[in-house]
Amino acid sequence: xxxxxxxxxxxxxxxxxxxxxxxxxxxxxxxxxxxxxxxxxxxxxxxxxxxxxxxxxxxxxxxxxxxxxxxxxxxxxxxxxxxxxxxxxxxxxxxxxxxxxxxxxxxxxxxxxxxxxxxxxxxxxxxxxxxxxxxxx
Amino acid sequence: xxxxxxxxxxxxxxxxxxxxxxxxxxxxxxxxxxxxxxxxxxxxxxxxxxxxxxxxxxxxxxxxxxxxxxxxxxxxxxxxxxxxxxxxxxxxxxxxxxxxxxxxxxxxxxxxxxxxxxxxxxxxxxxxxxxxxxxxx
DNA sequence: ATTATATTTAGACTTACCATAAGTACGGGA
DNA sequence: TCCCGTACTTATGGTAAGTCTAAATATAAT
Numbered sequence: 500x501x502x503x504x505x506x507x508x509x510x511x512x513x514x515x516x517x518x519x520x521x522x523x524x525x526x527x528x529x530x531x532x533x534x535x536x537x538x539x540x541x542x543x544x545x546x547x548x549x550x551x552x553x554x555x556x557x558x559x560x561x562x563x564x565x566x567x568x569x570x571x572x573x574x575x576x577x578x579x580x581x582x583x584x585x586x587x588x589x590x591x592x593x594x595x596x597x598x599x600x601x602x603x604x605x606x607x608x609x610x611x612x613x614x615x616x617x618x619x620x621x622x623x624x625x626x627x628x629x630x631x632x633x634x635x636x
Numbered sequence: 637x638x639x640x641x642x643x644x645x646x647x648x649x650x651x652x653x654x655x656x657x658x659x660x661x662x663x664x665x666x667x668x669x670x671x672x673x674x675x676x677x678x679x680x681x682x683x684x685x686x687x688x689x690x691x692x693x694x695x696x697x698x699x700x701x702x703x704x705x706x707x708x709x710x711x712x713x714x715x716x717x718x719x720x721x722x723x724x725x726x727x728x729x730x731x732x733x734x735x736x737x738x739x740x741x742x743x744x745x746x747x748x749x750x751x752x753x754x755x756x757x758x759x760x761x762x763x764x765x766x767x768x769x770x771x772x773x
Numbered sequence: 774a775t776t777a778t779a780t781t782t783a784g785a786c787t788t789a790c791c792a793t794a795a796g797t798a799c800g801g802g803a
Numbered sequence: 804t805c806c807c808g809t810a811c812t813t814a815t816g817g818t819a820a821g822t823c824t825a826a827a828t829a830t831a832a833t
Contacts (some may be wrong), residue, residue: 514813524792534785550816554789565805571711571760575824576786589749602746606759609739611724617763622743623708625756651833653777672823687779692824694777712787713823 507520511564518546521556526567526581532588532597534576572623585620593631600624648701652677655683657695663704663718669725670733673715696766724759730768737761 508523510516521542531537532633539554558579561567568583578597587600606620645652645660656678670673676691695716698704705720709727715734724737743757 516796516814520813524768532801536657542793548673548816550818551786551813551816552788552790560814569711571708574708574714577711583748587746589746589752591752592755598748598752600746600748602744602748604741604743606741607739609724609726609737609761611735611737611739612761612763614769615726615728615735615761615763616764616769617726617761618729619763620759620761622759623755624749624752624757625745626749626752626756629751633730651776653832655778664801685779688823689780689825696825 501580508566511566513560514565516541518549518553518555518596519560519580521546523561525564526561526579530582530599532570532578534573534578536576538579544621568619571599572621587623587624589626590627591628591631592625593627593634596628637725648703650697650701655679655690656694656697658683658686659691660698660703663698663716665738666718669707669715669717671710671715673713675716682746707734707758709758723759725728726763726765727763728765728768730764730771733768737764755764 505515513519522538522576525538525541527535533541535551535554539549539551539560539619541556542554543549558567558593562569562579565583566581570578570580572578574590574596583600587604588604589600590596591598600622606622608617608633641664642652650656659675659710662675662678663670670678672688672691672695675686675688675695679691681684687720695704698721699706702720703718705717707717707725709715709725710732719736724739724741726737728735737759739759741759743759745754
């Protein structure tokens with residue numbers, strides 16, 4: 500990881516432990532929208548002593564700092580996305596694969612929410628991916 | 637519940653037990669986007685013998701018949717919506733309240749998903765509702 | 774005879790707890 | 804200025820517990 504990024508993380512007041520660096524490196528540029536378990540399994544290879552709690556703790560920190568984003572799309576588990584730029588997602592109902600959607604849509608503030616403070620919005624497409632579409636009965 | 641609806645449910649091949657009727661009545665016109673627990677608690681008053689599993693079983697049946705829809709919006713639990721007409725949602729990050737958004741947006745099929753079979757899409761707004769907006773520090 | 778219910782059990786995912794360990798900031802000495 | 808110990812703060816690891824959901828099975832209802 501380059502020095503600039505390191506300093507950026509430090510400037511946010513994050514204590515950079517080897518485990519956290521490993522998690523950050525794993526997430527950097529990752530397009531798989533991993534779950535906590537995905538992260539845990541991947542890091543465990545290099546850090547056999549890694550604990551599941553550490554993964555969750557670190558994710559909580561990264562979420563609070565806006566370094567990663569949680570995507571509410573998979574009912575069965577939390578998914579995380581290191582790409583915090585505005586974009587949308589598709590999830591396959593069969594295999595759970597998530598695909599980024601970079602389209603821009605013209606989403607105006609709905610009348611029903613005029614008294615609310617909107618921080619973000621996400622568009623989610625549900626269906627079947629290229630591979631699962633074929634193999635469906 | 638009126639007879640027309642009853643016959644409609646019957647025509648779908650759903651066996652209408654007292655518990656299921658209670659769940660259907662509770663859901664009918666319900667704008668609270670209840671969780672399984674909300675439903676369980678509400679029905680338990682009239683059916684003390686009601687089981688949690690029955691709630692899940694019934695919801696599973698109603699989902700498969702398209703009578704209710706699951707909304708993936710609350711990371712901590714499943715939420716259900718008896719309004720299956722196309723619409724969107726807002727969720728308050730603080731109190732968890734969900735508000736319906738009936739606006740129509742022009743959502744075209746994104747290039748990234750041209751090989752996928754899209755069944756549905758949902759737009760979700762995140763932020764703070766009228767009440768929680770004030771009380772934030 | 775088929776299907777739903779109630780109850781219990783089990784599983785997956787996540788959070789809480791606490792003693793131990795490690796990172797960071799600071800200040801004195803080279 | 805740079806290096807290095809010291810003290811303070813925070814993170815880790817392991818486990819235990821909590822929550823939500825799904826499975827299994829015997830009983831009851833249709």
